[in-house]
Amino acid sequence: MTKKPLILCLGEILWDLLPAGKILGGAPANVARMLNALNGNPLICSRVGNDPLGREILDQLRSENLSTKAIQIDNLHPTSVAGIELKQGIPTFQIFPEIAWDYLEWSETMENVLASVQAICFGTLSQRHSDSRRVIQKALQSVSRTTLRFLDLNLRKPDDSIEVIDESLRFANALKLNESELAELQQIYGLTGSQRDQLDNLIKSYHFSMVGLTRGAEGSLLYHQGDWHEFKGYEDLFSPIDFAGDKLTSHGENEGDTIGAGDAFTAAMILGWCYQLDVQEIHTRAELIARYACTQSGAVARLPEHMQLFNDCY
Numbered sequence: 001m002t003k004k005p006l007i008l009c010l011g012e013i014l015w016d017l018l019p020a021g022k023i024l025g026g027a028p029a030n031v032a033r034m035l036n037a038l039n040g041n042p043l044i045c046s047r048v049g050n051d052p053l054g055r056e057i058l059d060q061l062r063s064e065n066l067s068t069k070a071i072q073i074d075n076l077h078p079t080s081v082a083g084i085e086l087k088q089g090i091p092t093f094q095i096f097p098e099i100a101w102d103y104l105e106w107s108e109t110m111e112n113v114l115a116s117v118q119a120i121c122f123g124t125l126s127q128r129h130s131d132s133r134r135v136i137q138k139a140l141q142s143v144s145r146t147t148l149r150f151l152d153l154n155l156r157k158p159d160d161s162i163e164v165i166d167e168s169l170r171f172a173n174a175l176k177l178n179e180s181e182l183a184e185l186q187q188i189y190g191l192t193g194s195q196r197d198q199l200d201n202l203i204k205s206y207h208f209s210m211v212g213l214t215r216g217a218e219g220s221l222l223y224h225q226g227d228w229h230e231f232k233g234y235e236d237l238f239s240p241i242d243f244a245g246d247k248l249t250s251h252g253e254n255e256g257d258t259i260g261a262g263d264a265f266t267a268a269m270i271l272g273w274c275y276q277l278d279v280q281e282i283h284t285r286a287e288l289i290a291r292y293a294c295t296q297s298g299a300v301a302r303l304p305e306h307m308q309l310f311n312d313c314y
Contacts, residue, residue, distance in 0.1 A: 004041035004314055005118035005274040007032075011126030011134055012101045013071070014080035015053060016259065023107040024060055025082060025261075026101075027154045030299040031121050031261035034289070036066055037303040038310050039205040040271055044072040044250040045110055045139075046126075048102040053079035054100070064301050065099070070109050074100035094157060095125070102129035106138060107187070114139055119148035119270050123170075125156050127164045140171040148273055150210075152266045155184060161186055175202065175271065183211060184201045199223060212269050212286065214262050220287055222269075224279040231287050260299025263291040268309070275313040285309040 009032035024033070044066065048054030050073050057079065058068050080101055083094035094247040094296035104126070115173035120143060127133035140149055151172035155165070165188065169175070179184070182198060185191060189205075190200035199211050203223060218232035266285045270284030292307050293300045 004039070005271075006113070006116055007035055007040060007042045007119045007270055007274070008045055008070075008113055008117045008139075009035070009042055009073075010045045010120055010122045011132075012080060012095075013044060013057060014082050014095070014099075015032045016058070018084050018204055020284055021244065024057065024301075025259070025299055026080070026123055027123050027152055027263050027266075028126070031152065031267050032066065032261045033064060033107070033140045033299060034260070034264045034267035034293075035048060035271065035302040036064060037301055038256055038267060038271060038306065040267070040310070042167065043067055043070055043113060044280040045104075045113070047072040047074050047079055047104050049073075049079040049100045050075045051079055053081070055130060070107070070113065070192075072100075072107065074103055077103055078089070093289075101126060102132055104132040104135045106135050110135075110139060111142070114142045117143060117147060121150045121152060121266065121270060122168070123152045123154035124160065124168050125154050127168065128161070132251065137167065137171060147172055147225050148210075148270065150176070150266070150270055150273075152263070153181045155181050155203055160184065164186070169202070172206065173208060174269070175208050176212040176214070176262070176269060177205075178262060179218075181215070196221060197227065210264060210269060210273055212283075216258070220265065220290075222283040222286070224273075224282060227279040228231075229246050229279045229283040230284065260295055260296075261290045261293040266301060269311070271310050277288065277308065277313070 009028040011028035013029040014026045029044055032044045035042035046055050048071060056211060061068050077098060077100045080099035082136040114271035122136055127136055149172050151168050184196055191201050195213060203211055209225055211223045220231045221230045266288035268289045270280060
């Protein structure tokens with residue numbers, strides 16, 4: 001049996017305030033919860049307030065059999081919440097400043113974990129404050145050269161600082177982004193040509209071993225160690241998996257939302273890299289899991305048996 005790789009998900013954890021109520025969120029936390037649902041071995045490193053919302057986060061993570069040993073408690077700053085507006089299932093976020101994960105601290109737990117991680121997942125949002133940025137960058141500098149340093153770009157205005165974007169790209173050796181984020185990088189770096197040309201420019205500039213571009217209903221594009229693979233839309237993927245019970249039509253229409261779909265794609269990319277799958281194997285699993293996430297409301301923390309797409313890897 002293959003040992004499950006330890007994957008550190010470093011950054012924000014928060015409550016998403018949806019019209020129907022609050023749900024647990026934050027990109028690194030969503031990735032960790034999907035990794036856990038896929039029988040991976042994730043560890044969330046974040047910070048919550050010493051308040052009822054923070055204690056509720058800890059209780060929910062424990063109920064999902066996720067470790068809370070790397071979740072710090074802040075006595076001065078509150079647990080993070082994000083206002084979300086959904087338009088046709090697409091979310092826009094308002095994430096408030098001066099909250100607990102802005103003040104992430106270096107800890108002995110983090111230092112011990114970094115000695116054995118196979119991958120780190122991080123983003124730009126959690127680096128908006130200099131305190132957390134310093135800790136996240138120290139963590140990235142502390143791991144071995146063979147560790148996957150996966151940047152889930154996760155740009156959120158007004159916190160998408162060009163300095164943080166550039167530093168994060170330089171620390172990373174793998175990248176996931178969506179079309180709007182690629183358009184922002186295009187403006188910053190003067191990228192030209194097709195989407196694949198623009199990604200190829202980033203790959204050459206930053207020496208990425210893996211890059212994923214998600215395009216909603218238009219599919220996705222994946223690069224992995226010199227090879228490319230593309231899905232052009234919802235009907236471009238043959239799968240024996242029946243989505244009928246999960247409310248997904250052949251045209252990609254669904255009764256869920258896109259919250260956490262990109263994070264699900266990220267989780268599959270990371271596991272695929274850890275298990276040394278080829279580009280098509282990784283991409284097919286990532287696309288299927290992201291599409292399943294779109295049939296659900298909010299980020300997915302549990303999966304039905306037919307979506308356990310990595311069980312053959314360990």
